[in-house]
Amino acid sequence: MPTPSPSALPIRRLTHSDLTACADLSEDRGWPREEHKWSLLLSAGKGYGVDDPDGGLITACVVTEYGPYGNPALGAIGMVLVAERHARKGIGRELMRRVIADMGTTPLTLHATPNGRPLYEELGFKSTGRAEMVRGRFRPEDTASKIATRAATAEDLPTLLRLDEEVFGADRTHVLTRLPAFADQVRVAEADGRIIGYAAAWPNMDTHVVGPLIARDTETAKALLASLAAHTDRPLRTDIDVRHEELLAWVKERGLESVAFNAVMTYGIAELPGDWRRRFAPLTVAAG
Numbered sequence: 031m032p033t034p035s036p037s038a039l040p041i042r043r044l045t046h047s048d049l050t051a052c053a054d055l056s057e058d059r060g061w062p063r064e065e066h067k068w069s070l071l072l073s074a075g076k077g078y079g080v081d082d083p084d085g086g087l088i089t090a091c092v093v094t095e096y097g098p099y100g101n102p103a104l105g106a107i108g109m110v111l112v113a114e115r116h117a118r119k120g121i122g123r124e125l126m127r128r129v130i131a132d133m134g135t136t137p138l139t140l141h142a143t144p145n146g147r148p149l150y151e152e153l154g155f156k157s158t159g160r161a162e163m164v165r166g167r168f169r170p171e172d173t174a175s176k177i178a179t180r181a182a183t184a185e186d187l188p189t190l191l192r193l194d195e196e197v198f199g200a201d202r203t204h205v206l207t208r209l210p211a212f213a214d215q216v217r218v219a220e221a222d223g224r225i226i227g228y229a230a231a232w233p234n235m236d237t238h239v240v241g242p243l244i245a246r247d248t249e250t251a252k253a254l255l256a257s258l259a260a261h262t263d264r265p266l267r268t269d270i271d272v273r274h275e276e277l278l279a280w281v282k283e284r285g286l287e288s289v290a291f292n293a294v295m296t297y298g299i300a301e302l303p304g305d306w307r308r309r310f311a312p313l314t315v316a317a318g
Contacts, residue, residue, distance in 0.1 A: 039121065046072045052161035055113060082116075093107050096318070140232075140295050157294070179220070180217065215262070242311060266286060
């Protein structure tokens with residue numbers, strides 16, 4: 031079956047019933063299937079895709095909106111994929127143009143691989159930062175952190191939502207309320223009886239991905255990361271803003287190794303909202 035003309039692509043909204051097809055598309059491009067992550071994104075975000083007449087999907091992506099319903103403050107684009115047999119024919123470009131048009135004046139962000147970055151630059155995205163992916167088995171320090179951490183409870187949720195909006199710069203309630211079911215761990219850091227940070231670890235293939243990681247300072251981020259590591263026997267993986275040089279050096283000392291760098295790109299805004307000094311790692315690069 032020939033590839034349809036990019037300008038004539040019958041782009042439709044994806045639903046949770048497309049989960050297997052999305053995972054198949056990931057596998058087709060040599061990515062892990064990541065069905066757990068796809069499930070979250072299709073539930074919390076808006077999926078776009080094109081059906082392949084021969085079965086499955088030709089292309090797909092997901093946009094997760096943050097802020098007031100109907101008037102989002104930010105849209106995060108992720109999981110932009112085109113099936114190998116239809117690659118290099120302008121399909122990804124056309125899909126992105128449709129997403130940008132649908133989002134109107136809403137500012138957009140995405141994490142771009144080196145291969146994807148030229149396309150996004152062509153569409154008007156600007157590189158505003160970088161994130162470094164690190165992975166490995168965490169080696170605990172000999173001395174315990176002085177910062178107290180514990181498992182989060184349902185009673186913590188309102189506080190976490192307020193803290194997260196302050197740091198992220200937009201309301202993520204519809205995503206974070208799914209976090210207890212999505213993640214295997216959600217932990218908080220406390221000082222003087224108040225929460226000063228939180229982090230989650232969620233399963234992805236053979237690893238636990240640490241994200242989001244929100245913390246008052248680097249020492250708090252270290253304590254949260256170490257506490258998550260202490261409660262799993264899997265390797266850890268996370269994507270840390272490269273401006274957090276001290277944390278990156280520390281995790282590498284503790285056994286994690288650099289895997290890749292992604293460009294943090296924006297469209298319609300000069301930089302991301304919120305306070306990057308307390309935002310150490312995203313929930314996932316596919317959703318910010």
